[in-house]
Amino acid sequence: MLSNREVILSENHPEVLKGLALFILENNEKLAKENAKLRKLEAESKLRELELDYQRTILRDLVFGHGVEKSRASSGRNRRIKPNEQLLLHAQSLAPAPTEEERKNLERSVVSHEMTGAELVTVAKEMGLDRQEQSAFSEIKGLTDDAVEITVIERRYISELHKLKKYRYHPAPDENLEKEVIVTAERTDKLFSGAGYSIDFALSVVRDKYEYHKPLERQTREMQRLGLNVGTKTLYNMAEAVSVHMEPTVSLVLQDIFKAGLAVECDETPWFIQSNHDDDGQMWTASNQAGTYYRFEPTRSGKVIAEILKDYAGPVMADGYGGYNRLTKDKKIDLAGCWAHARRKFIELEDVYPEDVGWVLDRIGELSSIEYEAKNYEELQKLRHEKSRPLAEKIRGYLVEMKTRHLPESALIKKAVNYTLKRWDCLTKFLDDARIPLTNNGAERAMRHAVMGRKNFNGSQTINGADTASVLYTIIESCKKVEVDPTTFMKEIILRNNRDEPSISPLQYAKQIRTPPAENQ
Structure with missing residues (x-):
């Protein structure tokens, strides 16, 4: 009995050969469709696996909390303040405290250590000196070996x-x-009348x-x-x-x-x-x-x-x-709107979409870096107009393109992109008003x-x-904002109240104590 291959090779009738060719083409197309379907199912399976892993991460963070929102990349997305670097304008104190050099040091005390007569005699013996008696030694006035030691006096x-x-x-x-x-x-130094503390x-x-x-x-x-x-x-x-x-x-x-x-x-x-x-x-x-x-x-x-x-x-x-x-x-x-919240939506997806999400995170990082370049609000407004605005438009364009490219494949990327685009007007308010921080x-x-x-x-x-x-x-927290000790401030307010004097805010108090006497008159 001839095989299918031998039958085809022995056939020379055009119509039969044409029918065989069409049959083969139909089967190839069918196989190609099935192959494409299998590849799609495989891709969807991988995507579902990534999404499930993402959901597990979110649930774990909800239950156990999460640490600092760090991106995996080290391209400057997780910016840290360098020593002596100027703070963001929106984080600077309105009543700056004295610098470290101007601040009072810790309270100091002097502890003198002397040698007893017996100790001096022992030293003389150990050194083999002729005079092994206390009177052989006299104190060298003003000459000491000094060593600073920090100690603590426990609360009583x-x-x-x-x-x-x-x-x-x-x-x-x-x-x-x-x-x-x-x-x-x-007494005007009581918490309230009759207080026993x-x-x-x-x-x-x-x-x-x-x-x-x-x-x-x-x-x-x-x-x-x-x-x-x-x-x-x-x-x-x-x-x-x-x-x-x-x-x-x-x-x-x-x-x-x-x-x-x-x-x-x-x-x-x-x-x-x-x-x-x-x-x-x-x-x-x-x-x-x-x-x-x-x-x-x-x-x-x-x-x-x-x-x-x-x-x-x-x-x-x-x-x-x-x-x-x-x-x-x-x-x-x-x-x-807050760019930090928009950023978080993408941080959560970095493992699932490293290329697209990485691009967005890098651009948001650039927006943040621009904020550090300004020394005053006039400079900040200018920088935002010249640098931040074009960058923001670039981000928006990329998000629109990314939404089209990924949907309807993933609800995750849709959520992050839609969150940002839906709030775009609020997110870009900072471009027109220097008073508004980025986050x-x-x-x-x-x-x-x-x-x-x-x-x-x-x-x-x-x-x-x-x-x-x-x-x-x-x-x-208001005292911390203006670098005033909260306990000192609260005691001042209580004493003012006891003297029937008007209250003041931490900001007013900070300006008051830091105003030079000549200006305060």
Whole structure:
């Protein structure tokens, strides 16, 4: 029996050969289609695998958190400030502190070390000297071997007895008084009338909890070790008393932020309430170089930020959360978008689309580098017009082309591209207004402080505790913005209140203490 090949080779009829040729072509086309389909399925399978790996990464970060948002490439995307390099204009202090050379050094003390007579005799014996007696040695005045050593004096708790002296009034010979007049010395250095703990003690509690994130329960254990038995409720009462003193200052901080002539950066984060009677809420913040304002509210509604900014007119920087869209209804506010949030959408996809995502990340890195070239806001506006604007248009064009090229293959790249293009008008507001920073990182840095506290002591026991936290965070973070010691400032405010003097903000205080005497007159 002949094989198919032999049958074809032996056939010489044109019609039969034509039919065989058509049959072969049809089969080849069918096989080609099936091969293409298999290749597509293989590509889709690989893409699904990459997307699943991406989703696992996102879920892991949601559960366990993530570190610094670093790109794999080392082409300058993850820029770091070099020593002595100028900070971004939007990060510079409005009331610069003295330089390191001008700052006070640590408190110094001198400890003299002498040799005893016995030690001198021992040295003489070891050296084989003739006179092995103390009188053979005399001190060389002014000649010492010096070595600097840093030490620590541990905190101590002291019970102080304050004696308020009394004074008897001696009336004039012709003065008639119904009863004897006796007056008592008054104290203006108390946290509140009848307080059994000093202002310094209360401020140390506030500093440890709200600046260094040490829970009150942990503070009580340390105090017990040092001989003081006190409960967490007592410590909280003192923190609350300090916050009451600070409340007038909080409104001044918000006024400083509004009047600074800079964009207001906004953010929010969940805040836990441990009480079963109250619901969890959100810690909101509004900040710029003039200060940082915090407010706790039980809702994430955009009504909150609209209420906070009701007396403000100017640019506002925020992330892509929809609640901030409410601000667009206010004609006084110009809502700008954050490039750091847009960048994050692409950072997450770098492993899946290294070439396209790498290009976008590099261009965003260039936008950031341009910001560092400016020494003042006039230069910044010029640089943004000459360099940043063309670069932004290049990014937009590439995103549009990338969207067309990748869709409908991947929902992941679609999400990142659409996020950026949808917010393009907000993202490019910075090109026309030098007051607007490139990112909302300033607000996120301010919020990070509260988040660290939330993690350490799991939010607040009650809503009142959350309000206390918002007041104290406002003061502490605003002091940091203008490089003022928060504890020193809070004590100054308490003493001012006790003397019925008007309160001042950290920015006003910083300018006051750093103004030369001649200018201050």
